[in-house]
Amino acid sequence: MSPEHGAAVATALTNYVFPNDLHVHWSLMIVLYPYITGIVAGAFIVSSLYHVFHIKSLKPVSRYALVFALAFLAFATAPLLNHLGHPERAMNMMLTPSPTSAMAGFGYIYSAYAVVLILEILFIYRPTLVALKKKARGGMKLLYGILTMGSDNLSPEALRVDHKITAFLAAIGIPMACTLHGYVGFIFGGVKANPMWATPLMPVIFLLSASVSGIAGIILSYVVIRRYTNKPIDMNCVRTLIKFLWGCFILDFVFEMLELFSHAYMATHHWEALRDLYLGPLYWSFIVAQVGIFSVIPFIALGILSLVKLSDKIVMKWGSVLSAMILIQVLLMRWNVVIGGQLMSKSERGHAVFHPGFFTKEGIVVSIIIMTLPVVFLWLLSKVFPFWLDDDPAVERQST
Amino acid sequence: MMKGIEQEISRGRRAFIKKVLGGTIAGSLLLVIPAGAMELDRIPEQIPGMRKEKGPFITGRKFAFIVDITRCIGCGSCCVADKNEYKVPDGNYRTWVERYVIDDHDNVYVDSPNGGLDGYQEPRRDLPHPVRDTFFVPKLCNMCEHPSCVQVCPVGATFQTEDGFVLIDYKRCVGCGYCVQACPYSVRFINPETKTADKCTWCYHRVRKGLLPACVNVCPVQARKFGDLNDHGSEVYKILHQPHVISVLKPDMGNKPSLHYVGLRREVV
Numbered sequence A: 001m002s003p004e005h006g007a008a009v010a011t012a013l014t015n016y017v018f019p020n021d022l023h024v025h026w027s028l029m030i031v032l033y034p035y036i037t038g039i040v041a042g043a044f045i046v047s048s049l050y051h052v053f054h055i056k057s058l059k060p061v062s063r064y065a066l067v068f069a070l071a072f073l074a075f076a077t078a079p080l081l082n083h084l085g086h087p088e089r090a091m092n093m094m095l096t097p098s099p100t101s102a103m104a105g106f107g108y109i110y111s112a113y114a115v116v117l118i119l120e121i122l123f124i125y126r127p128t129l130v131a132l133k134k135k136a137r138g139g140m141k142l143l144y145g146i147l148t149m150g151s152d153n154l155s156p157e158a159l160r161v162d163h164k165i166t167a168f169l170a171a172i173g174i175p176m177a178c179t180l181h182g183y184v185g186f187i188f189g190g191v192k193a194n195p196m197w198a199t200p201l202m203p204v205i206f207l208l209s210a211s212v213s214g215i216a217g218i219i220l221s222y223v224v225i226r227r228y229t230n231k232p233i234d235m236n237c238v239r240t241l242i243k244f245l246w247g248c249f250i251l252d253f254v255f256e257m258l259e260l261f262s263h264a265y266m267a268t269h270h271w272e273a274l275r276d277l278y279l280g281p282l283y284w285s286f287i288v289a290q291v292g293i294f295s296v297i298p299f300i301a302l303g304i305l306s307l308v309k310l311s312d313k314i315v316m317k318w319g320s321v322l323s324a325m326i327l328i329q330v331l332l333m334r335w336n337v338v339i340g341g342q343l344m345s346k347s348e349r350g351h352a353v354f355h356p357g358f359f360t361k362e363g364i365v366v367s368i369i370i371m372t373l374p375v376v377f378l379w380l381l382s383k384v385f386p387f388w389l390d391d392d393p394a395v396e397r398q399s400t
Numbered sequence B: 001m002m003k004g005i006e007q008e009i010s011r012g013r014r015a016f017i018k019k020v021l022g023g024t025i026a027g028s029l030l031l032v033i034p035a036g037a038m039e040l041d042r043i044p045e046q047i048p049g050m051r052k053e054k055g056p057f058i059t060g061r062k063f064a065f066i067v068d069i070t071r072c073i074g075c076g077s078c079c080v081a082d083k084n085e086y087k088v089p090d091g092n093y094r095t096w097v098e099r100y101v102i103d104d105h106d107n108v109y110v111d112s113p114n115g116g117l118d119g120y121q122e123p124r125r126d127l128p129h130p131v132r133d134t135f136f137v138p139k140l141c142n143m144c145e146h147p148s149c150v151q152v153c154p155v156g157a158t159f160q161t162e163d164g165f166v167l168i169d170y171k172r173c174v175g176c177g178y179c180v181q182a183c184p185y186s187v188r189f190i191n192p193e194t195k196t197a198d199k200c201t202w203c204y205h206r207v208r209k210g211l212l213p214a215c216v217n218v219c220p221v222q223a224r225k226f227g228d229l230n231d232h233g234s235e236v237y238k239i240l241h242q243p244h245v246i247s248v249l250k251p252d253m254g255n256k257p258s259l260h261y262v263g264l265r266r267e268v269v
Ligand code: SF4
Pocket: B140, B141, B142, B143, B144, B147, B148, B149, B150, B166, B182, B183, B184, B185, B186, B187, B188, B199, B255
């Protein structure tokens, strides 16, 4: 047993773990990494629902969702870098990538996506940024000058061009967001040595859970920020988001269960080990928490919120609570896939156990810090990019 | 009467293992003296023709490793030699030896305390039923022809040489651990000292100098064999071309290991 990994053998008589499998190398950091990228992809999809699919009721959060995505995107690589044994060599992944590796593409996909997202934000916010630049002074004026890319032209002609560009960026942004997260799923789904991960459903599940976590993050933060700043909450928008959340979660949950069901139904020689894993070390985190509490309850409750006519107060309150539950569900799912998958030894005769350290390099405290950083950054971004139309100086003139 | 004989046998076996262990530990210490430190030509070439090779890579050879599990006595000498050769940090294993015990209810019990480093000097006493069969299985890198570790390494730090070795460039490895996840045989680990991936290399540095891998050298019963399949006089060529019961681990993974097992049993994973 290695104390830094906190893994130990579960002591059943027939339990045999390959000696090197006692270490759980992909720790909490690799749980957070798909969690954060998922939130990014999901939030972007919310914004695209308005910008590309013209779901008008989502207008109040359409810009906010982009800034929210950026706040998380900025820290998507933080857990990865903290996890690498040699972070100083991380750029090798982009400089000398190995074309056969399912991991080597991440740097490219991530960077391309970051460029699209940043451009999308700058173009959508351009009228606002121009207006703010006029009012600002000192450093802020300089900052807005850079962000407006030196153009103050707000003529109808210029805005039409802006609009075309943003529509185009949003449109290519959707496949990119899907690729980003489907791809993260494939990093796991392509590991044939691990029967829990190696399923073609993995990218699908990752993508669906990403959408779910992004939408839930938007609902929760929208309601909390608006309430905290004493601003009215657009209930039409919240109700629409809840409907989308429910729809995506139906697909997500069904696919998660289908995956388990097909393992059980096909019952190949892996199944015995997988079953022992689900009923053993993953019993509480998977069966009880992920499925029993944080999936079944939101699954039903979101349906009720979407279908039954309820008062605004109830929808707002329960919408936020259920969004928080969904965010936990997705985090649990990441944990159960990433950590759970490693607990099953490739001996298929036993499993290790894993308890994350508290103050260790990849422990709980660092994880909390990493999850706090995007929130702090979001607050900083709010000082530059007004989230809401009601505190936007350019809103009358804006055509998007 | 039966009991007495059993006791006699097991006492004899223990004594034998102890002797072997003492002897081979001494032997393996000799072998870990870096080959360059001694005059190389004073040590006989163990793999014919290797020292005539010029370039950095070996050419025109196809190496194979054979483990004969009908011979292995579980003394752990190979593990000791390996640990000495590479200063493997505790709790990580480039090679290890598993003990299989099958009882008369067909239950299979496997263990490998400390990777077999201490040798199996005592029989398992915690089993509920009489033992039907028992054997040892040494494990090491399979040097797959289609290695998953090479496939997944994002920076090409894990690579395959022309002569079929799968090696790690410790100066390129970013320590992401993807290869550790991808290897179906769990022979890889992240070395806590270098923070890079690490694994058995079939002692490439020794082979390059015409010496056998350290573990092959110390095995007292020749359960581990290494050689060039292009050399039709080599022992490995002969074994693989004679009617033996030979198999590889997890053939359905499609990795095509170059590590072959003589007398492999279906219980072995
Ligand atoms: S056994 Fe594992 S580490 Fe060795 S070559 Fe095959 S996949 Fe790579």
